[in-house]
Amino acid sequence: MNRKYLAILVLAIVVVGGVYLLKKDPGVVAPAHISEPIKIAWMGPLSGDVANLGKDALAASQLAVDELNVAGGVKGRKIELVVEDGKCNPKDASAAANKLINIDKVSSVIVTCSPEVNVIAPIANANKVAVLSSCASAPNITDAGDYIFRTYPSDSFQGVYVADYVYNKLGKRKVAILAAQNDWALGIEKAFKQDFENLGGQVVVVEEFSQEVRDLRSQITKIKNSEAELIYFPAFTEATLLGLKQIKELGVTVPVIGGDTWDDQKVLESDFAQGVLYTTVRPNYNFEWKAKMDAKGINTTLCTPPSYDNVKILADIIGRVGDDGEKIKNELYKVKDYAGVNGNITLDQNGDLTSAVYDMKKIENKKAVILK
Known part of the structure; x- marks a missing residue:
């Protein structure tokens, strides 16, 4: 066998062996596309009537992302927020929802206010995308569907x-x-x-x-x-x-x-x-978290604690079950006594908080x- 054919044989063995190991051992370093960032969508009002609350919420979510990425991300993969301005109104939220789900192909979305959640709900349910809201309180969200959850209490x-x-x-x-x-x-x-x-x-x-x-x-x-x-x-x-x-x-x-x-x-x-x-x-803010928010100049308004927590909750779930909307949804139903920065979080059979003060x-x- 000449050197040319020997080199080809060795290369083939390496390629086949590498593919086999990737299938058998999840700890093996993955190809570039597998090490790309995990994308978590974020929708909230960055302009319009409640832009201040939306900007504070986004800053809190980004703080959580930064902390996770500094610590190594999720199994070595960085987290990236895909941000859309829903303006807390149905028209703009509809355009944002369709882009995030049908174009960006995300598996999970952090959504801020009630009009945005009610618009994205049917699209998310149809496409098996998990929605975790940080500030939607309209009572009708309780019945918004199997993929809709919130860490902010119902009105x-x-x-x-x-x-x-x-x-x-x-x-x-x-x-x-x-x-x-x-x-x-x-x-x-x-x-x-x-x-x-x-x-x-x-x-x-x-x-x-x-x-x-x-x-x-x-x-x-x-x-x-x-x-x-x-x-x-x-x-x-x-x-x-x-x-x-x-x-x-x-x-x-x-x-x-x-x-x-x-x-x-x-x-x-x-x-x-x-x-x-x-x-x-x-x-009932966690003192350490409040100090970090103050140091970053982020206002601790009503949407900021759950906006921060929701990133950490989704990252934890994705680390355990992968970036799959249906699996994320199933795990969200199991959230119980999660230590949030404004108190423990437990979700009921409707995806709602079980209590509020x-x-x-x-x-x-x-x-x-x-x-x-």
Whole structure:
């Protein structure tokens, strides 16, 4: 056998042997395509009404990615976020969802707010892509499908908490609701109204408005002319700022309570927001995590703890079962007592958190103060 044929034979043995080892031993170094980054999709509002909350959430997710990659990634593979701006509205979320699932071909998506989750849900379910939301609280997400999960509590908890606070703590019996027409606000409106009326209270006016509307004087005037002793005002940031300004200008003096989206620096710093109340999930931050966030200059707003946790949860699952949507989904149902940065996380048979604790906050001197 001459040297030429000998060299060809040796090369063939090496190639065949390498393929065999890769099949038999997962520890063998893989070809380039197997060592490419693991892509986890991320969708949230980076522009529009709640852009501040979305940007904080993305920064928290990226912090988790950076920590994992510094530690070696997932079995030697780096993690990469594929980011899309869903703007927390159905139109933009639909375009983002189709790109992430049908073009980028991701197996898992971290989604921020309720309108985005409700849009991506049917596409994700049809394509077996696992969705883990960090800030969607609309009650109807409970029934969004087998592949939809969230580490932020349903507003079925928040609405009940606010109703009880208004009726029993503040002693109000007649309330007006001023709500944006989006999945989050309408969900919390329904939960609040039902529980408040069950307690014996009366909702004397319900005024709903399109999320894009920038003049609420007609709705506020109707509330002013009613017998309402308090206004419950679940809305996103821009409508909140406008509404609070027009409430003051029209001389309405009854107390105003908002929802968790008001935990936004733009709201806190508004002159028209001073003295109003709003609810948030009770902070129970891991001290080390909070110090890291502060060091990076990232605001610890309502979506940041779950946005950070969701990256770590998905990375852990992918490390155990691989980057496969169906397998990731199956493992998400098993999440129990996961040590999150704002408390333990347990998901129920619907992919929801099993419990939630809230605080009522008051805006004073452009800061949020927890009421006892």
